[in-house]
Amino acid sequence: MSKRLRMLIVPGMGVLAGVTSGLFGVGGGVILVPLLVAVVHLSEHEAHATSLVAILPIAATGVIVFAFGEGLAWGYGALLAAGSILGAPIGALVAARTDENTLKAAFGAFMIVVGLLLLFG
Numbered sequence: 001m002s003k004r005l006r007m008l009i010v011p012g013m014g015v016l017a018g019v020t021s022g023l024f025g026v027g028g029g030v031i032l033v034p035l036l037v038a039v040v041h042l043s044e045h046e047a048h049a050t051s052l053v054a055i056l057p058i059a060a061t062g063v064i065v066f067a068f069g070e071g072l073a074w075g076y077g078a079l080l081a082a083g084s085i086l087g088a089p090i091g092a093l094v095a096a097r098t099d100e101n102t103l104k105a106a107f108g109a110f111m112i113v114v115g116l117l118l119l120f121g
Helices: 003-024 028-038 044-067 074-096 100-120
Strands: none
Touching: 003 028, 003 044, 028 044, 028 100, 044 074, 044 100
């Protein structure tokens, strides 16, 4: 696939990530990382880092929409945000020091565990 075609497909991947984020509360990593690796041919490290770029607008837009409806627990959201600010740099540093195959295997295992929790938890 040509670079030009990949550049045309990437915004559609963003739309898919935005829709799944608004619908299920996921999208950045769960949707984008596998697509960026498989379709755009980014390395696992590049895909993880690049997907983070999409998270801010996805999250901001979702918060705005949900703020005008029901279901937004502001107190828990603030606590999650505080924890995320502490955890994100740790995760990024660990990912940067982890080899490609180990990172891919860890992400795959994480996706399986999350899927099982959603199905049976």
